[in-house]
Amino acid sequence: MQSTDTRLNRNSLQLALRRYSTVVHNMEQTVLLPSLLRDVPYDEAQDCEAADNSMDLYESYLMLKAIKNTVESGLFPMHDDAKTKSHAALHKGLEPLLEAEPEALFHFHLRGLFTVMAALANKSQNLTEKYLDIIGVRH
Amino acid sequence: MQSTDTRLNRNSLQLALRRYSTVVHNMEQTVLLPSLLRDVPYDEAQDCEAADNSMDLYESYLMLKAIKNTVESGLFPMHDDAKTKSHAALHKGLEPLLEAEPEALFHFHLRGLFTVMAALANKSQNLTEKYLDIIGVRH
Numbered sequence: 001m002q003s004t005d006t007r008l009n010r011n012s013l014q015l016a017l018r019r020y021s022t023v024v025h026n027m028e029q030t031v032l033l034p035s036l037l038r039d040v041p042y043d044e045a046q047d048c049e050a051a052d053n054s055m056d057l058y059e060s061y062l063m064l065k066a067i068k069n070t071v072e073s074g075l076f077p078m079h080d081d082a083k084t085k086s087h088a089a090l091h092k093g094l095e096p097l098l099e100a101e102p103e104a105l106f107h108f109h110l111r112g113l114f115t116v117m118a119a120l121a122n123k124s125q126n127l128t129e130k131y132l133d134i135i136g137v138r139h
Numbered sequence: 140m141q142s143t144d145t146r147l148n149r150n151s152l153q154l155a156l157r158r159y160s161t162v163v164h165n166m167e168q169t170v171l172l173p174s175l176l177r178d179v180p181y182d183e184a185q186d187c188e189a190a191d192n193s194m195d196l197y198e199s200y201l202m203l204k205a206i207k208n209t210v211e212s213g214l215f216p217m218h219d220d221a222k223t224k225s226h227a228a229l230h231k232g233l234e235p236l237l238e239a240e241p242e243a244l245f246h247f248h249l250r251g252l253f254t255v256m257a258a259l260a261n262k263s264q265n266l267t268e269k270y271l272d273i274i275g276v277r278h
Contacts (some may be wrong), residue, residue: 012214012215013213014213015213066242067242067245070249074152074153074154076151076152076246076249076250101194102255102258102262103202103206105251105255106206106252106259107215109251109252109255110209112244113245113248116245116248117245120245123241
């Protein structure tokens with residue numbers, strides 16, 4: 001059991017999902033006037049995800065809330081074409097995955113979901129701090 | 140709310156994970172002599188996943204049990220090199236994903252995990268039926 005414990009880095013999808021919910025809940029409690037976030041771009045120095053530059057903070061706020069609803073309900077739409085600007089790229093990437101073994105696919109998606117939940121939780125925290133900056137509350 | 144309900148196809152990751160656990164639990168209760176599965180290949184007509192042909196039923200049985208442990212504990216190793224024959228292909232596929240928006244990535248991995256859990260649950264059911272065939276119990 002010892003060696004198994006050492007190999008596991010205590011990565012838990014459930015914990016990552018719960019942490020995400022908590023962080024977004026805190027964001028919702030803090031951001032009382034979401035409209036103040038309109039047309040405010042992401043500070044690139046704070047957030048390395050260059051592909052996200054097209055979204056302003058208000059859009060990010062709505063996106064983070066929508067993902068929290070999906071996480072908490074556990075339900076998701078099978079075809080959400082409206083939100084799939086990047087899906088062409090994703091599906092191109094899918095081809096080698098479909099040929100992979102199911103075990104490898106399971107670990108790939110489990111780890112992927114864990115990583116993206118952590119990234120989105122950080123995004124929500126950055127947004128909350130940015131809001132506090134905007135309304136002049138130093139932290 | 141009506142239109143949201145219509146868009147959701149009642150896909151729930153939690154339900155898919157729970158169903159997987161139940162199906163593998165049933166397999167474990169049924170397969171009392173797993174060694175009978177050694178060197179038995181998958182029936183290709185029953186299982187379309189051609190990439191899996193290299194695994195015999197015994198290896199599949201162990202793999203399905205290991206994934207159940209990961210699902211139930213929620214913990215997973217960050218680097219499981221031993222099991223990653225297909226990871227080179229997976230990582231090649233990752234490149235366009237890393238440039239995608241986090242929202243798209245979230246939906247991609249959520250849907251991917253849901254789909255692979257359903258496929259693995261079916262695999263476990265097929266294996267259980269095959270075991271019953273081997274020991275001569277018709278169903």
